[in-house]
Amino acid sequence: MGLEQHHxxxxxxxxxxxxxxxxxxxxxxxxxxWVLIIGIIAPFSTLPQIVQVLASHSTDGxxxxxxxxxxxFSAFWLLYGIVHEELPIIVTNSLWVVFEGALVVSIWxxx
Numbered sequence: 001m002g003l004e005q006h007h008x009x010x011x012x013x014x015x016x017x018x019x020x021x022x023x024x025x026x027x028x029x030x031x032x033x034w035v036l037i038i039g040i041i042a043p044f045s046t047l048p049q050i051v052q053v054l055a056s057h058s059t060d061g062x063x064x065x066x067x068x069x070x071x072x073f074s075a076f077w078l079l080y081g082i083v084h085e086e087l088p089i090i091v092t093n094s095l096w097v098v099f100e101g102a103l104v105v106s107i108w109x110x111x
Contacts, residue, residue, distance in 0.1 A: 032088070039092030046099040053106040064107045071100040 022028055053059055074096035081089030 035088045036091065039088045040095065042092065043095035043099045046096075046103055050099065050103050050106055053103065053110060057110045059107045059110050062103075062107055064104065064111065067100055067104050067107060071097060071104055074100055 023032070049062070053062065074093045077089060078093035078097055081087075081093055
């Protein structure tokens with residue numbers, strides 16, 4: 001059974017009840033908040049690389065292919081988050097696409 005068939009055949013009422021039961025737990029609520037916070041902060045870890053490329057105009061040791069693939073993968077995760085309406089996935093991967101995309105453009109500009 002493919003993923004789309006699995007999703008289609010799910011009992012959505014049972015899923016809603018399960019979702020509410022899980023997310024009513026205090027520990028899960030704390031983890032959910034931290035995931036969103038970390039999801040906002042983590043993409044900023046790319047900034048030093050972007051600044052280095054823009055300041056030095058050098059892309060030595062930085063792979064355009066790797067960062068382009070990271071951007072592509074983040075775009076797919078963003079699409080997944082949008083389809084499943086998962087805010088942490090949407091926020092995190094929106095930021096990753098922006099920062100990784102900026103790095104890809106920077107690398108491309110200075111090659």
